[in-house]
Amino acid sequence: MNLKDVQRLLQAEVLTGEELLDRIEIEMVCGSDLISDVLAFTKEKTLLLTGLTNPQIIRTAEMIELSGIVFVRGKKPGDDVIKLAEEHHFPLLLTKFPLYETCGILYSAGLKGCSELDTVGRG
Amino acid sequence: MDRAGMSLEIPVEGNNFSAAGEAASRVKKTLLRLGIDSQLVRRVAIATYEAEMNMVIHSDGGKIILQVDEEEIKVQAVDQGRGISDLELAMKEGYSTAPDEVREMGFGAGMGLPNIKKCADRLEIKSVVNEGTTVVMGFKYQP
Numbered sequence: 337m338n339l340k341d342v343q344r345l346l347q348a349e350v351l352t353g354e355e356l357l358d359r360i361e362i363e364m365v366c367g368s369d370l371i372s373d374v375l376a377f378t379k380e381k382t383l384l385l386t387g388l389t390n391p392q393i394i395r396t397a398e399m400i401e402l403s404g405i406v407f408v409r410g411k412k413p414g415d416d417v418i419k420l421a422e423e424h425h426f427p428l429l430l431t432k433f434p435l436y437e438t439c440g441i442l443y444s445a446g447l448k449g450c451s452e453l454d455t456v457g458r459g
Numbered sequence: 460m461d462r463a464g465m466s467l468e469i470p471v472e473g474n475n476f477s478a479a480g481e482a483a484s485r486v487k488k489t490l491l492r493l494g495i496d497s498q499l500v501r502r503v504a505i506a507t508y509e510a511e512m513n514m515v516i517h518s519d520g521g522k523i524i525l526q527v528d529e530e531e532i533k534v535q536a537v538d539q540g541r542g543i544s545d546l547e548l549a550m551k552e553g554y555s556t557a558p559d560e561v562r563e564m565g566f567g568a569g570m571g572l573p574n575i576k577k578c579a580d581r582l583e584i585k586s587v588v589n590e591g592t593t594v595v596m597g598f599k600y601q602p
Contacts, residue, residue, distance in 0.1 A: 370565055371512075371565040371568075372566070372574055373570065375505045375508065375574055376505075376574050376577065380501065386565075388564070390564045391476075391477060393565065395479070395480030398480075399504045399505065399508050400501065401501070
């Protein structure tokens with residue numbers, strides 16, 4: 337599934353990175369509102385679902401090479417955050433669904449969590 | 460590739476949340492440029508980012524020092540400030556003294572030092588109350 341499919345499933349607005357969506361394949365998803373948990377439990381190339389909208393979330397994404405971020409609960413980040421993501425060519429989506437429902441929709445569509453893909457060789 | 464002797468010193472400002480993460484980002488880019496394995500770089504980046512956030516949240520500022528030599532990659536986070544009064548408690552998962560506004564940003568979950576311990580092969584913490592803290596993290600090329 338690519339990010340474009342994710343966008344459709346979540347009826348999400350694209351905040352930045354529209355041109356990247358059909359090129360980014362998503363295998364793993366993580367839902368969290370705690371940065372340390374994202375740092376500790378997330379693997380590379382993971383899609384993050386979060387309600388955190390401060391600039392640190394983009395820095396976190398850069399640090400661990402996330403595939404993209406979906407902001408949940410219709411919580412839109414500030415222009416500074418969108419601009420920072422643009423500079424890093426990093427896609428941001430916004431969905432009205434709350435975190436639990438967003439997780440459920442993607443999980444039902446076949447996307448796995450980070451712990452389930454522990455055995456996948458990632459170099 | 461000659462890795463010996465490479466070092467880099469990056470200042471970190473206390474309480475400056477908009478710049479927080481820049482030092483870790485520079486460390487990451489530097490290591491990738493040196494051709495170091497991306498999984499190892501990822502561990503160094505996560506630990507450095509956590510250490511940098513600790514400095515921003517809890518100290519008056521300091522510096523991150525990256526040293527790359529033949530045996531290991533060493534990152535030191537040296538700050539001035541209030542220090543850590545109970546190190547054993549600070550190492551405990553979930554224990555945090557971070558203020559509410561920091562928690563609202565998604566930090567201060569009490570996982571910073573435990574995360575660093577998980578990522579680093581070697582960890583030394585020296586702290587003097589009302590003076591500051593030095594965190595030394597070592598990362599081996601072959602785990």
